[in-house]
Amino acid sequence: MNYFIVFMAVILVVYGIVLTATVVSGDGEDGNSSVSKYDVVVEAPRGEIFDRNGATIVSNRQGNSIEFNAAVFPSKQADRNRIIAALIELCESQNEEWIDNLPVIYDENGNVVFEEERATDIKNLKHKNMLNLNSYATAENCLDALIDMYSLEDYDRVTARKIASVCYEMWRTGYSVTTPYTFARDVSGVTISIIKEKSEFFRGVDAQVDTYREFTDGTIAPHIIGVTGIISSEEYDRNQKELSEDIANNNYTENEIELLEMNAYSLTDYVGKFGIEGAMEDYLRGSKGIRTLTIDEEGNMTSDYSVVPEQGNSVILTIDSGLQRVAQNSLEKRILELTSTSESELDAAGAVVVVDVDTGEILASASYPSYNLSEYFDKYNELVKADGSPLINRVLQSTYEPGSTMKLSTAISGLESGSLKQDDLFYCESVFQYYDVTFSCLDSHGNINVVKAIEESCNVFFYNVSNLVGIDIMNDYSKKLGLGQKTGVELSESSGILAGRTYRESIGSTWQMGDTIQAGIGQSDNLFTIIQLANYGATIANGGTRYRCHYVRSIMNADHSKVIFSAEPEILEETGISPQTLDIIKQGMLAVTTTGSCKSAFANITERVGAKTGTTQVKRIVDGKTVKGNNGLNVSFAPFDEPEIAIAVIIESVDSGTATATVAADIYEYYFSTKNQISSSQQTNQLLR
16 A cells, blocks of 8 residues: 555645644734644545445445534533533433443443453553552442542442443543544434534534444345444554554655554544454555644634545455345245254254355355344344354354265365276175274165266265275365365455364374275364365366455445456466366266256256265254254356356255255356346446456
């Protein structure tokens, strides 16, 4: 962003900005006049977020905030307390929320306690620079100290605690003439009009027009989009440290340093907390402006921008919101259908992800149970405790035994290493004897080759292949295909586990010979994310090129006149797997959908599909007893002859891999039916690159 620093540095030179209060004196008609001026840093609107077709996902709207202007707000604590108490009463009577961040609260029994998970804030409250209390001081001790500090003895303790919360937050955020304090955000026009009507009492209480995040539909990809929230103490300290190191390690000019410090995070800033809002924070965050407040000798105040704040950049996602909605709805519908007939006592959940096989772009990414981003903060405590853990992004964070979907990689390792030929037959009589251990298959398949073994998902066939190839060569190909490795997305993701000697040694254990047999059919220690399995399917589909997966397609400036960043397909690995081997694998996957277990699910799809299912048993402790269930997985791609997209689906606890196929089928049906249609946002799409 050096070009931006230089640009802003020029502005700073031109305007000669000084972020301090100044007094300008001169001769008026009476020969004696003075004017006070204050430069106030103003936040900029965040950039907006769009889908790949230009449909708005996150935008900004204007709303009112209530601020304390230190140039006019009373300096006497008693006067402040009266105004703050009246404002709190007004807001609560109007059902308005005011900013209450004090980590000392009243619990449901009326006891003064520390708020949970606020250890850093509690430590800062007790710090010698604030209350100067011992580390073992109780919440009651802290409230007593606050009441004494802010002269709140004449108020009841509940009201005193509320006033103290505001006073403490004013101190914590550095309230001054150059740093106004925001008492409440996004309040109604009715509340603002009441304050203005009583402006003589509410001295120094101003209304400001701010921007607020708004979701077009808060249920669309909430795990991917994320939210913004007030910066935490840890985030603030980390950013201050990074700023100091940046200035120390670079030869910035004084004006450039002034610019960096002006745009540094304050304790009142809102930041992206997770998802795209967090990952793209540096792009979405705008450039702060300067508003100069002028107060004449009669106390009249005017304000004007000396530097206009600049809105953050627009982030264009790879997500197709229409496809995303279909993926979410189909996943939820199928899980509810399966749950209604399942006897499992485990919570049903699932995930689905759609990847462009030639770019690594993620077209849809859904996790169930889900939630509405618009209600995230209001219902956070409820969401944390909800069945199925809706806050978990199962596409990126959860790992699963791959089950029989692993057999594709096992077959590839056998064919590429020469241990297996296309026409080799293994005899399956439902059991495989390995020394003194007996491994089973779900059926007796007789003599079976690799294509038929993929279609029938014959365990015995792959036990034999695993035994011939060995875990080291098997893992060489699994790694090439991205299993047990992060896919490279912009968001936090699990790496998973690739079963083998390396992992066993990392946990102080030993790899046994029989473990290889189990690993070859997706058991043992193998644990992969659903996005890994989708990219695994995409790599097989496109001829052996593994791309970095990504959610961000491009970044443009606020008015879309300039491209800041455009994502190009990034190759992570050219696997070198031969076309002949991949063709054999694909033929087996085609058989799954044309004559095998997924035939009925894909019967109405206009394009041929290749797929592989997997089913694994899970055990969990529920109410002190062991409860079993089945995870169903499905990896697929289409069109078969010229693949475009790959899909991976997981449904936890309630059924088999075959049962998940309808989710992929719904996605393919929508994708191919709308592929050549011109979307209603085409004109906008011309701007989004």
